[in-house]
Amino acid sequence: MKTARIIYNPTAGKESFQDKLPAVLKRFEEAGYITSTHATTGPNDATYAARFACEQGFDLIVASGGDGTINEVINGLAEYDKRPELGIIPMGTVNDFTRALKISNDIDEAVSIILNGRTGKVDLGSMNGKYFMNIAGGGKITEVSYEAPSKLKAVIGSLAYYVKGIELIPQMRSINLRIEYDDELFEGEVMIFLLGLTNSIGGFERLVPNAKLNDGYFTLLILEHVNLAEFGHILSLATRGEHLKHPKVHYYKARDVKITSFDEVQLNLDGEFGGVLPAHFKNLKEFLKIRVPDEFYNELYSEDNDYKLLNQENE
Numbered sequence: 001m002k003t004a005r006i007i008y009n010p011t012a013g014k015e016s017f018q019d020k021l022p023a024v025l026k027r028f029e030e031a032g033y034i035t036s037t038h039a040t041t042g043p044n045d046a047t048y049a050a051r052f053a054c055e056q057g058f059d060l061i062v063a064s065g066g067d068g069t070i071n072e073v074i075n076g077l078a079e080y081d082k083r084p085e086l087g088i089i090p091m092g093t094v095n096d097f098t099r100a101l102k103i104s105n106d107i108d109e110a111v112s113i114i115l116n117g118r119t120g121k122v123d124l125g126s127m128n129g130k131y132f133m134n135i136a137g138g139g140k141i142t143e144v145s146y147e148a149p150s151k152l153k154a155v156i157g158s159l160a161y162y163v164k165g166i167e168l169i170p171q172m173r174s175i176n177l178r179i180e181y182d183d184e185l186f187e188g189e190v191m192i193f194l195l196g197l198t199n200s201i202g203g204f205e206r207l208v209p210n211a212k213l214n215d216g217y218f219t220l221l222i223l224e225h226v227n228l229a230e231f232g233h234i235l236s237l238a239t240r241g242e243h244l245k246h247p248k249v250h251y252y253k254a255r256d257v258k259i260t261s262f263d264e265v266q267l268n269l270d271g272e273f274g275g276v277l278p279a280h281f282k283n284l285k286e287f288l289k290i291r292v293p294d295e296f297y298n299e300l301y302s303e304d305n306d307y308k309l310l311n312q313e314n315e
């Protein structure tokens with residue numbers, strides 16, 4: 001008998017997962033799982049619940065919630081050598097990570113992916129003992145997502161990031177950074193830096209145009225100091241995926257990134273406050289075993305020519 005632990009955030013998103021829970025449990029039972037559940041009670045509880053599930057030797061952890069809950073679950077299981085497979089039922093308002101994995105927002109379809117899909121291995125980011133699956137960033141603008149009031153976020157979803165973001169743009173200032181990436185070095189006045197694992201970040205689906213989720217590389221984006229007008233222009237280019245052509249935007253692929261600054265620079269991991277610099281980022285290649293739809297699985301293990309071309313152009 002296979003065992004599954006469903007860890008769900010009863011407060012995530014707009015729809016109630018709790019109402020659907022009996023039907024979900026029935027489907028897992030019919031598929032041959034012995035299933036138990038844990039409703040999270042507050043911040044970090046999903047991390048403790050995931051640790052418990054690892055220690056109990058569950059075969060599968062199903063995380064149901066938004067990006068915050070998934071991040072917490074991953075932070076719980078990452079420390080274990082023997083990690084259960086991960087299934088995800090997206091219930092958040094933004095769901096960046098599951099959008100990147102092509103996991104449906106429909107509960108029934110997401111359950112079908114867990115029960116009938118395939119297991120893909122995807123990269124995980126680590127930073128000073130914390131883990132992220134989507135993006136890490138630093139600079140003044142990254143304060144945006146955790147300053148967005150949660151109620152506003154629940155009502156208008158990812159738009160809240162931008163509304164708040166636009167308000168804060170005049171307050172942005174550049175910071176002096178030293179960025180060692182693999183064997184290279186970048187030093188200078190930087191507005192913002194991002195390390196992306198997926199292409200789906202805060203609703204900007206073209207920010208990292210060629211993300212390959214199992215290549216072991218971060219996409220490192222660095223925006224040099226720009227004025228307000230230039231910044232607005234680069235943001236509009238980013239919505240079309242054309243920001244990489246801008247001379248103030250630097251784009252690299254790297255596995256290991258060390259960032260230091262004399263300024264106090266706050267970090268953001270998957271949309272939440274992640275501490276301050278200095279930071280050492282490592283890409284843990286194919287670290288997570290996740291149930292994914294066939295469409296994404298095929299993408300993950302296909303030879304992607306666009307990806308190679310773009311990489312060569314930037315070498």
Ligand SMILES: Nc1ncnc2c1ncn2[C@@H]1O[C@H](COP(=O)(O)OP(=O)(O)OP(=O)(O)O)[C@@H](O)[C@H]1O
Binds near residue numbers: 009014
């Ligand atoms: N019972 C609870 N009451 C209040 N907060 C909770 C509870 N359980 C978990 N949380 C916290 O809620 C945070 C946000 O949850 P989650 O990401 O699942 O949903 P969301 O904010 O609706 O989605 P998204 O991140 O996609 O916007 C989690 O990081 C967790 O710390």
